Amino acid sequence: MPSPTALFSASEIRDIERAAQTTLPAGTLMQRAGEAAAELALELIQSAGDTANVLILAGPGNNGGDALEAAYRLAQGSLEVTIVLCADPARQPLNARQALLRAQSSAACFVDTDLRDDLFAEKWDLVIDGLFGIGLTRAIDSTVRPLVQAVNVLACPVLSLDVPSGLDADTGNIVGENGIAIRASHTITFIGNKPGLHTAHGKDYAGAVRVASLDIDEACFIPFHAELNDVRLFSSHLRLRMHNSHKGSYGDVTVIGGARGMGGAAILAARAAAKSGAGRVYAAFIDDAPTHDSLQPELMCRNAVDHDFASGTFVAGPGLGISSTARNILERALNAQVPLVLDADALNLIAADTKLQTLAARHASPLILTPHPLEAARLLGVSSATIQDDRLAAARQLARLFNATIVLKGSGTVIATPGDNAVINTTGNPALATAGTGDVLAGMCGALLAQGWPEREAAVGAAWLHGHAADVLVEQGIGPTGLTASELIPAIRASLNQLINKNAQHGRTL
Numbered sequence: 375m376p377s378p379t380a381l382f383s384a385s386e387i388r389d390i391e392r393a394a395q396t397t398l399p400a401g402t403l404m405q406r407a408g409e410a411a412a413e414l415a416l417e418l419i420q421s422a423g424d425t426a427n428v429l430i431l432a433g434p435g436n437n438g439g440d441a442l443e444a445a446y447r448l449a450q451g452s453l454e455v456t457i458v459l460c461a462d463p464a465r466q467p468l469n470a471r472q473a474l475l476r477a478q479s480s481a482a483c484f485v486d487t488d489l490r491d492d493l494f495a496e497k498w499d500l501v502i503d504g505l506f507g508i509g510l511t512r513a514i515d516s517t518v519r520p521l522v523q524a525v526n527v528l529a530c531p532v533l534s535l536d537v538p539s540g541l542d543a544d545t546g547n548i549v550g551e552n553g554i555a556i557r558a559s560h561t562i563t564f565i566g567n568k569p570g571l572h573t574a575h576g577k578d579y580a581g582a583v584r585v586a587s588l589d590i591d592e593a594c595f596i597p598f599h600a601e602l603n604d605v606r607l608f609s610s611h612l613r614l615r616m617h618n619s620h621k622g623s624y625g626d627v628t629v630i631g632g633a634r635g636m637g638g639a640a641i642l643a644a645r646a647a648a649k650s651g652a653g654r655v656y657a658a659f660i661d662d663a664p665t666h667d668s669l670q671p672e673l674m675c676r677n678a679v680d681h682d683f684a685s686g687t688f689v690a691g692p693g694l695g696i697s698s699t700a701r702n703i704l705e706r707a708l709n710a711q712v713p714l715v716l717d718a719d720a721l722n723l724i725a726a727d728t729k730l731q732t733l734a735a736r737h738a739s740p741l742i743l744t745p746h747p748l749e750a751a752r753l754l755g756v757s758s759a760t761i762q763d764d765r766l767a768a769a770r771q772l773a774r775l776f777n778a779t780i781v782l783k784g785s786g787t788v789i790a791t792p793g794d795n796a797v798i799n800t801t802g803n804p805a806l807a808t809a810g811t812g813d814v815l816a817g818m819c820g821a822l823l824a825q826g827w828p829e830r831e832a833a834v835g836a837a838w839l840h841g842h843a844a845d846v847l848v849e850q851g852i853g854p855t856g857l858t859a860s861e862l863i864p865a866i867r868a869s870l871n872q873l874i875n876k877n878a879q880h881g882r883t884l
């Protein structure tokens with residue numbers, strides 16, 4: 375069994391599957407997949423009792439085979455199992471054909487797809503989606519589309535096998551132009567976890583994901599190149615503070631931004647840096663600086679032109695604007711050999727200026743870029759749709775281009791660092807889809823860098839904590855609707871301290 379956080383592309387899954395099949399009797403993996411799916415199905419219908427009604431959709435390939443294996447097992451008891459076979463048995467792969475014969479020998483009842491209206495008038499306790507898995511090559515066509523539409527309006531749980539049919543397992547996008555996909559409440563994914571279940575549309579379509587590794591020998595697994603975010607990726611930096619320490623021990627952060635009309639963005643980033651543990655925080659404003667932040671008087675507010683760029687950690691971009699003053703200040707920050715986080719208009723300025731691009735790519739100190747898809751698109755000279763088409767590939771490309779750690783924001787934020795695994799964040803929710811949360815994230819990255827975290831750990835740690843704080847607030851009923859970026863900041867501080875305390879070894883500083 376590989377690391378529980380490992381993510382594999384569809385082609386890597388096929389390689390693992392091929393390696394495993396050489397040592398196993400034909401059909402073994404499909405039977406194990408069916409068994410694991412049936413087990414989870416039974417958990418999901420527990421409350422419906424022994425006579426639950428289960429509808430199983432089986433497609434033309436091996437995903438359909440998994441569904442038929444599950445049907446065969448579920449039909450052994452007193453459950454009512456109904457199968458819709460969307461396949462020509464003569465064209466099924468061999469193992470799936472065997473699975474069909476077994477399902478036909480069971481008490482499961484087969485119904486015609488033409489009976490669709492009657493079918494969906496029934497009350498189902500569970501639908502199992504085994505229409506398509508990683509073999510879907512084009513948009514779900516008009517024969518299966520109505521079935522998917524009908525399932526997507528049912529109120530019962532929907533369990534997808536391997537991937538929700540219609541979803542691309544690598545990218546989390548809907549396959550094909552005008553495609554459609556099953557919206558599952560649960561997905562049981564086979565052999566290894568897949569990136570497409572966790573980014574882009576993945577979270578909305580896959581629901582709760584369980585991995586069934588099908589008892590494949592560890593030796594068959596190949597090294598993985600992407601993984602889910604996990605506290606273990608940054609836990610070695612969650613350290614208790616030394617008693618004999620002072621504000622200088624935790625670094626200085628300067629936020630550069632806050633052009634006229636956008637001062638709040640710089641304030642949010644600076645407050646987030648302060649509450650994520652930076653020793654001293656400056657807010658350096660492009661236009662007129664306020665004398666102070668009355669809610670957070672610890673922040674030192676000043677004009678950016680007067681600021682010393684020689685030392686400390688810098689967060690450039692929140693409310694920066696794209697004026698020539700902003701551009702020149704950004705150039706000074708890029709020229710200074712200091713840890714740097716670039717967000718928002720800093721990214722827009724760089725996208726429009728080859729000199730700044732070269733300076734960013736040559737920046738010798740730690741560099742983190744935190745683009746949202748449109749900013750990423752501008753940096754790569756493509757459309758935001760192209761970025762979203764393959765978020766992992768886009769983040770990796772930016773990481774190579776700027777020799778930096780990239781935090782590509784969005785559902786399933788992707789963190790990419792040159793020469794290391796890409797990471798998909800697991801925390802967070804739609805409460806974060808509101809103005810200012812990006813400024814908070816940038817400020818957090820700066821604070822963690824200032825406290826000595828390496829850039830990759832600072833980026834994955836900040837993304838995890840930012841999302842976790844939002845999850846905690848939503849659990850308390852503060853959001854998702856109406857959660858503000860300001861409210862996130864104290865929750866981030868609480869999450870960070872809880873993690874540090876949990877991670878501390880017997881109260882010792884590490």
Ligand SMILES: NC(=O)C1=CN([C@@H]2O[C@H](COP(=O)(O)OP(=O)(O)OC[C@H]3O[C@@H](n4cnc5c(N)ncnc54)[C@H](OP(=O)(O)O)[C@@H]3O)[C@@H](O)[C@H]2O)[C@H](O)CC1
Nearest residue numbers: 403434435436437506507508509510511512513514536564
């Ligand atoms: N092989 C094993 O032992 C195991 C496989 N597992 C499961 O298998 C799937 C992958 O199976 P595969 O057969 O490669 O692919 P699918 O079942 O996902 O689908 C392929 C079939 O679907 C047809 N297809 C593709 N696109 C469409 C479409 N838009 N409309 C209609 N039909 C479509 C395709 O036909 P072609 O015309 O393209 O040839 C195939 O017939 C994997 O996801 C697992 O669920 C298990 O892991 C267990 C071991």
Ligand SMILES: [K+]
Nearest residue numbers: 506535537539
């Ligand atoms: K499926």
